[in-house]
Amino acid sequence: MRWTGNIRFLLLAPAVIWVLAFTVFPLGYSLYLAFYKIEQKVEVKREKQPMLDAAGKPMLDDSGQPRTKNVVIKDQVNSATFIGLDNFKRLFGDPQVKEAIRVTLLFVLIAVPLELVFGFLLAVLCNQHIFGRPVLRAVMILPIFATPLAVGYTFFTIFYEVGGPLAWTGIPFLSNPNGALASVILVDIWQWTPFCFLVFLAALQGVPEELYEAARVDGASPWDMLKEVMLPLLIPTIVLVLLLRMAEALKLFDIPFAMTGGGPGVATQPFSLLAFRTGLRFFDLGYASAMAYALLIVVMVVITLFFRRLRVSYG
Amino acid sequence: MADRIPGSKRGWGEVIASLIAITVALIFAFPIYWAFSQSLRNPIDTYTVAGLGVPWINFTPTLNNWIDQLGTPETVQALYNSTVIAISAALLALALGTPAAYAIARFRFERWKNRDITVWFLSQRVLPPVATVIPFYLTMRYLGLLDTKFALVLINATFVLPYVVVILRQTFLDLPVELEEAALIDGAGHWGAFWRIALPLAAPSMAAAGLIIFAFTWNEFLFAVSIGSNTAITVPVHIAGAIDTRGVQFWFMGVRAMTAIIPPVIIALIAQRYIVRGLTLGAVRG
Numbered sequence: 197m198r199w200t201g202n203i204r205f206l207l208l209a210p211a212v213i214w215v216l217a218f219t220v221f222p223l224g225y226s227l228y229l230a231f232y233k234i235e236q237k238v239e240v241k242r243e244k245q246p247m248l249d250a251a252g253k254p255m256l257d258d259s260g261q262p263r264t265k266n267v268v269i270k271d272q273v274n275s276a277t278f279i280g281l282d283n284f285k286r287l288f289g290d291p292q293v294k295e296a297i298r299v300t301l302l303f304v305l306i307a308v309p310l311e312l313v314f315g316f317l318l319a320v321l322c323n324q325h326i327f328g329r330p331v332l333r334a335v336m337i338l339p340i341f342a343t344p345l346a347v348g349y350t351f352f353t354i355f356y357e358v359g360g361p362l363a364w365t366g367i368p369f370l371s372n373p374n375g376a377l378a379s380v381i382l383v384d385i386w387q388w389t390p391f392c393f394l395v396f397l398a399a400l401q402g403v404p405e406e407l408y409e410a411a412r413v414d415g416a417s418p419w420d421m422l423k424e425v426m427l428p429l430l431i432p433t434i435v436l437v438l439l440l441r442m443a444e445a446l447k448l449f450d451i452p453f454a455m456t457g458g459g460p461g462v463a464t465q466p467f468s469l470l471a472f473r474t475g476l477r478f479f480d481l482g483y484a485s486a487m488a489y490a491l492l493i494v495v496m497v498v499i500t501l502f503f504r505r506l507r508v509s510y511g
Numbered sequence: 512m513a514d515r516i517p518g519s520k521r522g523w524g525e526v527i528a529s530l531i532a533i534t535v536a537l538i539f540a541f542p543i544y545w546a547f548s549q550s551l552r553n554p555i556d557t558y559t560v561a562g563l564g565v566p567w568i569n570f571t572p573t574l575n576n577w578i579d580q581l582g583t584p585e586t587v588q589a590l591y592n593s594t595v596i597a598i599s600a601a602l603l604a605l606a607l608g609t610p611a612a613y614a615i616a617r618f619r620f621e622r623w624k625n626r627d628i629t630v631w632f633l634s635q636r637v638l639p640p641v642a643t644v645i646p647f648y649l650t651m652r653y654l655g656l657l658d659t660k661f662a663l664v665l666i667n668a669t670f671v672l673p674y675v676v677v678i679l680r681q682t683f684l685d686l687p688v689e690l691e692e693a694a695l696i697d698g699a700g701h702w703g704a705f706w707r708i709a710l711p712l713a714a715p716s717m718a719a720a721g722l723i724i725f726a727f728t729w730n731e732f733l734f735a736v737s738i739g740s741n742t743a744i745t746v747p748v749h750i751a752g753a754i755d756t757r758g759v760q761f762w763f764m765g766v767r768a769m770t771a772i773i774p775p776v777i778i779a780l781i782a783q784r785y786i787v788r789g790l791t792l793g794a795v796r797g
Contacts (some may be wrong), residue, residue, distance in 0.1 A: 199617055199619065199701065200619050201618065201700060203700075203701045204614045204618035204620065205614075205670065206610075207613055207629070207705070208610070208611050208614040208615070209778060210610065211607045211608055211610070211611035211672060213670075214672065215669065215672060219638065222643040222647050222650065223642065223643060223646070225649070225650070226643065226646045227645035229645065229646065246683060247673065294521050319749050321531060322528075322532055325525070325764035326525055327529045328528070328529040328530070328533045328652070331538045332532045332533070332535060335540050335541060337537070337776070337779050338540065338776050338779075340777070340790070341775040341778070343729065343730045343747055343750075343772050344770075345732045345747040345751060346750055346771040346772050347542065347772075349750060350542050350545065350765075350768045351542060351775070352759075353545070353759070353761050353764060356761075358720075360558075373569060383744040389539075390539065391790060395787055395791055395795050398787045398796065399795055402796065412578060413618060417601075422775065436791060436794055436795070437550065440790075440791065440792075443637040446640070447639050449733055450732045453751070454750075459529060468641040468733075471641045471732065472644065475644070475645045475648075476644070476737050481645055488641050488642040488644075488645065491642060492640065492779050495638070495757060499634060499637050
């Protein structure tokens with residue numbers, strides 16, 4: 197049942213125009229910036245200006261000449277010079293970029309699979325009649341919706357190495373580069389395992405009872421049940437969750453911003469944080485736009501994989 | 512619900528599974544509990560509290576931090592800003608997204624097929640925000656809208672719009688089309704069928720979508736910290752400011768973290784039924 201009245205365009209237009217205006221336009225503008233070197237300088241000039249009296253007339257000195265004063269004029273000058281692909285070339289030689297890519301990749305490749313595995317195991321565990329399930333389900337909603345920035349600061353106090361609740365372990369949670377990256381990964385696992393868990397649990401509960409029955413009649417052990425019934429049925433959901441998590445993980449920003457500030461040094465500075473700082477803290481806007489585009493291209497690759505999958509779901 | 516794995520033994524296996532589930536729940540609840548525990552401590556107790564920091568057992572709790580923090584004009588301002596921005600962005604996104612969702616669910620588009628349009632909306636969600644933050648910053652500076660709530664409403668409405676489109680598209684698909692057809696036969700027209708029949712039926716879903724996107728806007732940080740600096744600071748930006756200006760005051764940090772976390776979490780618990788669908792952009796039914 198699909199109507200074709202022309203009102204469909206009227207209903208759709210506001211949202212489409214809105215998205216074009218607020219994402220496609222900025223993306224185009226950003227691409228333009230990526231080819232320029234943008235500098236914000238304050239130019240200081242000194243000028244002699246005649247002094248005026250209260251009535252607005254030039255004041256004269258004893259010899260009858262107009263009196264002057266030295267005035268300092270500060271002008272903010274924004275200059276944009278076209279430099280072609282130089283910003284993109286600069287990306288390849290920049291050690292900070294290299295480090296940010298390493299951090300982002302390690303983060304995505306370690307945190308996301310662990311979240312999926314823990315989430316899946318928990319979901320399988322809770323897919324039976326146990327008294328802990330309602331409690332766990334309710335608690336698991338907390339991390340997903342807890343403000344990431346507040347989470348980052350809370351974990352900062354938990355990982356605090358002098359007098360924090362985990363100080364007795366002697367683990368350098370924040371002061372050691374590898375420890376700090378592990379801590380960021382740990383917080384992400386805390387925040388997003390629940391998401392994987394809830395989605396997998398929902399998918400498992402959608403599996404018809406008869407399939408389990410049939411498998412049991414065939415004499416399947418719980419392990420066979422997991423491997424032969426649950427896992428194959430959940431593959432589409434697993435792929436979906438994997439791609440959603442990867443797309444989100446590539447955007448990592450809030451947690452390291454709050455918990456480590458990207459440090460020690462730049463050991464936990466992901467790509468988003470580097471681009472943000474380059475653009476909006478050091479105002480190297482052209483270079484930052486090139487960085488943002490590089491990230492965009494990587495995400496596009498993920499999205500393309502993701503949409504093949506999604507188009508099936510929205511058919 | 513019945514035993515979902517008929518092969519598994521009842522009894523000890525179930526008890527152990529339940530115990531694991533509860534242990535996991537405790538681990539996942541701990542950080543939020545810790546922030547709360549910290550918010551109740553006198554500064555002198557911050558680093559010296561033993562064990563799990565249970566109020567009354569490990570230390571004498573105080574409400575002074577809460578009274579102090581909630582009494583400062585900056586906190587009140589941040590809470591007010593965040594509430595206004597999140598409500599406005601949610602309403603704006605619902606107003607823009609609901610008709611679009613209805614169009615995709617009920618009408619046929621030819622050149623770009625319906626699912627292409629849906630996927631196009633979704634792609635906005637997967638976009639890295641850092642790619643748009645710089646041009647958005649420059650545009651807002653050009654328009655003189657830096658540090659205004661208005662700018663943050665515009666950008667947040669854009670980012671949550673895909674959720675509205677995708678969640679409500681599914682809602683409209685689930686509604687029986689016969690009611691709208693009857694209205695069309697009675698001469699109501701497509702707009703009448705949408706406005707008077709479909710929209711009231713979709714109201715619960717709209718409310719749930721509104722709550723979820725309120726929470727997302729409330730939690731948003733990158734744009735908030737880029738656009739707002741003085742007057743338009745939101746709750747997360749307010750938290751971030753605490754560490755720069757005064758060093759780490761764990762007791763105040765606890766209060767601020769709790770004030771940030773409580774509203775979106777309560778909202779999520781209210782809209783629990785819709786969360787899985789919302790977070791998977793409609794692909795998995797919760």
